[in-house]
Amino acid sequence: MMTELDQSYVDRIIPERAAEANKNDFGRVLCVCGCAGYTGAAYFAAQGAVRMGSGVVTLATPERAWPVLAVKLNEPVVRPMPCGADGMLSREALPALLSLAEKADALLIGCGLGRSYAVAEIVVTLIENAKCQIVLDADGINALTAHKDILRQAAQPVILTPHAGEFARLSGLENPQQGELTLFARKMGCILLYKGHRTLIAAPDGRLYRNHSGNPGMAKGGSGDVLAGMLVSLCGQGLDPVDAACAAAWLHGRAGDMAANARSEYGMTPGDLLHFLPDLLKRYNTREW
Numbered sequence: 001m002m003t004e005l006d007q008s009y010v011d012r013i014i015p016e017r018a019a020e021a022n023k024n025d026f027g028r029v030l031c032v033c034g035c036a037g038y039t040g041a042a043y044f045a046a047q048g049a050v051r052m053g054s055g056v057v058t059l060a061t062p063e064r065a066w067p068v069l070a071v072k073l074n075e076p077v078v079r080p081m082p083c084g085a086d087g088m089l090s091r092e093a094l095p096a097l098l099s100l101a102e103k104a105d106a107l108l109i110g111c112g113l114g115r116s117y118a119v120a121e122i123v124v125t126l127i128e129n130a131k132c133q134i135v136l137d138a139d140g141i142n143a144l145t146a147h148k149d150i151l152r153q154a155a156q157p158v159i160l161t162p163h164a165g166e167f168a169r170l171s172g173l174e175n176p177q178q179g180e181l182t183l184f185a186r187k188m189g190c191i192l193l194y195k196g197h198r199t200l201i202a203a204p205d206g207r208l209y210r211n212h213s214g215n216p217g218m219a220k221g222g223s224g225d226v227l228a229g230m231l232v233s234l235c236g237q238g239l240d241p242v243d244a245a246c247a248a249a250w251l252h253g254r255a256g257d258m259a260a261n262a263r264s265e266y267g268m269t270p271g272d273l274l275h276f277l278p279d280l281l282k283r284y285n286t287r288e289w
C-alpha cells in the first residue's frame with residue numbers, strides 16, 4: 001500500500017527538542033565522504049547533517065581533500081584519512097574509520113568518495129562491522145555493484161539513496177516499477193530511497209511511500225548530498241529509519257520549493273537548500289525565544 005507524504009505526516013515524525021537537552025541528545029554522526037575531486041559533495045553532506053540538527057558531525061575525508069574541507073566547514077569535526085595517489089581513501093584508512101564508526105550513532109558513506117577497489121573494500125568492511133544505522137549514497141552504492149549481498153549482513157537495515165543511474169548500476173533495473181523497488185528492499189533487507197521527481201521510499205516489510213515536495217530547480221549536482229546529510233542526521237537523532245527517510249525526503253523537497261520560490265528554479269543552488277532549511281524547521285520550535 002502506498003502512503004503519500006505531506007507536511008502533516010512529517011510533523012508527526014519530528015520530535016520536540018527538550019529545553020534541557022545537550023549535544024549528546026542529538027546524536028553523533030560520521031560522514032565518510034569526499035575525495036580530491038569531490039570536495040563539494042562532502043561539504044553538502046556534512047552541512048546537511050549540521051542544519052538538520054545533529055549534536056556533533058564528524059567528516060572523515062582523504063587527506064588530499066582535507067585542507068579544502070577543513071577551511072570550508074566550521075561546525076563539523078574534519079578528520080584527515082590516509083589516501084592513495086588517486087586522491088581517494090586507501091586501505092590504510094580502515095582502522096581509523098572503524099574506530100570512528102564505533103563511536104557514531106549513525107554513519108553516512110559515499111558522497112563524493114570516488115570509485116576504486118580500496119573504496120569498495122572500505123565500504124564493504126564498514127557495512128560488515130558497524131553497529132549503528134548506515135546510510136549509503138552515491139559512490140557508497142556504486143561500491144556494492146559486485147558485493148550487494150553484504151547488505152544482508154548489516155547489523156540493521158541499511159538505507160540506500162540511489163538516483164536512477166545508481167539504482168540501475170546496482171540492480172540491473174532501468175525504470176523500475178514500484179513492485180520491483182519493494183521486492184529489492186525485501187530481498188536485500190534494506191530501505192530504499194529512490195530519488196527523482198517523486199522520490200519513493202520502500203521498506204523491507206513492504207511499506208511504500210511517495211514524496212510530493214521538490215522541483216526541477218533541485219536537479220543540480222549536490223542536491224542529493226544535502227539529502228544524505230539530512231537523513232543521517234535524523235537517524236543519529238534516534239528516529240526510526242523509515243520515518244527518517246520519509247521526513248528527510250519531504251523536508252529536503254520543501255526546502256527546495258522555498259528556494260525556488262525565492263530564487264527561481266534556474267538560479268537556486270544546493271547551497272540554497274541549506275539556507276532555507278532552517279526557515280522551514282522553525283515550525284518545530286515549540287517555544288518563542
Ligand SMILES: NC(=O)C1=CN([C@@H]2O[C@H](COP(=O)(O)OP(=O)(O)OC[C@H]3O[C@@H](n4cnc5c(N)ncnc54)[C@H](O)[C@@H]3O)[C@@H](O)[C@H]2O)[C@@H](O)CC1
Nearest residue numbers: 038039040041111112113114138139163164165221222225
Ligand atoms: N560538488 C561535488 O563534489 C559533487 C560531487 N558529486 C559526486 O560525484 C560522484 C558521481 O556522481 P554522479 O551522480 O554525478 O555520477 P554517476 O557516476 O552516478 O553517473 C551519472 C550517470 O548516471 C546516469 N543516470 C541515470 N539516471 C540518472 C539520474 N536520475 N541522475 C543522475 N544520473 C543518472 C547518467 O547516465 C549519468 O551519466 C558521486 O560521488 C557524487 O556524490 C555529485 O554529488 C555532484 C556534486
Ligand SMILES: Nc1ncnc2c1ncn2[C@@H]1O[C@H](COP(=O)(O)OP(=O)(O)O)[C@@H](O)[C@H]1O
Nearest residue numbers: 163196197214215216218219221222223224225
Ligand atoms: N525534477 C525534480 N523534482 C523533484 N525533485 C528533484 C527533481 N530533480 C532532482 N530532484 C531531487 O534532487 C536530488 C538530486 O539528487 P542526486 O540525483 O543524487 O544528485 P547529486 O548526487 O548530484 O547531488 C534528489 O533528492 C531528487 O529527488
